[in-house]
Amino acid sequence: MPAHEAAGPPHGPARTGAAFHAVYGAGPAGVWAAPGRVNLIGEHTDYNDGFVLPLALPHTTLAAAAPRTDGALRLHSGDAPGGVVEVPYGALTPGRDLGWAAYPAGVVWAMREAGLPVGGLDLHLDSTVPTGAGLSSSAALEVATALALDGLYGLGLGRQELARLAQRAENAFVGVPCGIMDQTAAARCTTGHALLLDTRDLTARQVPLDLTGHGLRLLVIDTRVRHALADGAYAERRAGCERAARHLGVPALRDIGYGQLPDALDALTELSGVRPLVRHIVTENHRVQEVIARLDAGEPRAAGPLLTAGHASLRDDFAVSCAELDLAVDTALAAGALGARMTGGGFGGSAVALVEDAAEQEVTAAVRTAFAAAGHAAPRVFTARPGPGAHRVA
Numbered sequence: 001m002p003a004h005e006a007a008g009p010p011h012g013p014a015r016t017g018a019a020f021h022a023v024y025g026a027g028p029a030g031v032w033a034a035p036g037r038v039n040l041i042g043e044h045t046d047y048n049d050g051f052v053l054p055l056a057l058p059h060t061t062l063a064a065a066a067p068r069t070d071g072a073l074r075l076h077s078g079d080a081p082g083g084v085v086e087v088p089y090g091a092l093t094p095g096r097d098l099g100w101a102a103y104p105a106g107v108v109w110a111m112r113e114a115g116l117p118v119g120g121l122d123l124h125l126d127s128t129v130p131t132g133a134g135l136s137s138s139a140a141l142e143v144a145t146a147l148a149l150d151g152l153y154g155l156g157l158g159r160q161e162l163a164r165l166a167q168r169a170e171n172a173f174v175g176v177p178c179g180i181m182d183q184t185a186a187a188r189c190t191t192g193h194a195l196l197l198d199t200r201d202l203t204a205r206q207v208p209l210d211l212t213g214h215g216l217r218l219l220v221i222d223t224r225v226r227h228a229l230a231d232g233a234y235a236e237r238r239a240g241c242e243r244a245a246r247h248l249g250v251p252a253l254r255d256i257g258y259g260q261l262p263d264a265l266d267a268l269t270e271l272s273g274v275r276p277l278v279r280h281i282v283t284e285n286h287r288v289q290e291v292i293a294r295l296d297a298g299e300p301r302a303a304g305p306l307l308t309a310g311h312a313s314l315r316d317d318f319a320v321s322c323a324e325l326d327l328a329v330d331t332a333l334a335a336g337a338l339g340a341r342m343t344g345g346g347f348g349g350s351a352v353a354l355v356e357d358a359a360e361q362e363v364t365a366a367v368r369t370a371f372a373a374a375g376h377a378a379p380r381v382f383t384a385r386p387g388p389g390a391h392r393v394a
């Protein structure tokens, strides 16, 4: 049973505030929340200046926090063993092995680096965002911390600035070369909408996503696997895309239009290995626009085949799927899903399936049975309903 389902007060600001009190001997100055996300479509496009379409999950990270005058950090998590992590003032440098605490410490570091007047911090975190599931638990943690610091120190930062600082923490302090999607989703998503984000200029549109009103639902299938090669392989894909863009003489692969794809592929014949990467990015940006057109037309069912085509592209061209994700997708489709694909970075983590309400149980049961038959751990399956982005809860 996950920790948050254990006996005792449910996940919420009262419990997180009480836990803060138990750790630090006084109550917090406030409690802030930031959600995990799933991405409906637009995968690996964010570091190519392309388009993404995430939505916030109801799963959140809560950050109870208080300022400190000595500049030191004391960081505690209800989800990690090992007690309080203390970082004295002046000891905050990238690359230190702080484990989970590198994420909140990195946010403080990024803010100080940016010249923001951020002093010390006492922090306690509780999260219901599954970790290692491709659902952006790291971004939830970073953005909850960033919003808490914004509140504690009266920084008045905008949502995208918070996301940028959170991404900088992850890139430069933790050392993960992620794009901007996850932190922006945690900061800017709104209830009832998916967020269409142009990752070049960071303009966004809230796209109404009323699946319930159409008798549909978006199932999330967490395969519970995460392959060790994930981080290096992500960086390799990113480097391959950047190499291709340089060779094609464009700032980013976003600049290759769908109609220009055949010429671009011809121009890349000597650059071994990158052609499938380019094909994925260019077709994926196109699929995001096609999905948006279906949603704007009030025809969400018609988005299903585009999701499935996106999975094929991630599996065959971008090569970031794995046996468990493929099994989840293939089984969901065979059991009647309208569309299904892996979501997030890949190499394990989660898939999403667009299903008729009436087919939910059949699809869920079929996936569970297929995983058991293949000898995989039981997947976690739940329905994603678009929730709010980061906000203060107490």
Ligand code: GLA
Binding pocket: 042, 043, 044, 045, 046, 047, 178, 179, 180, 181, 182, 344, 345, 346
């Ligand atoms: C991870 C990264 C994101 C994005 C996705 C793939 O979630 O953190 O920036 O690149 O993978 O779309």
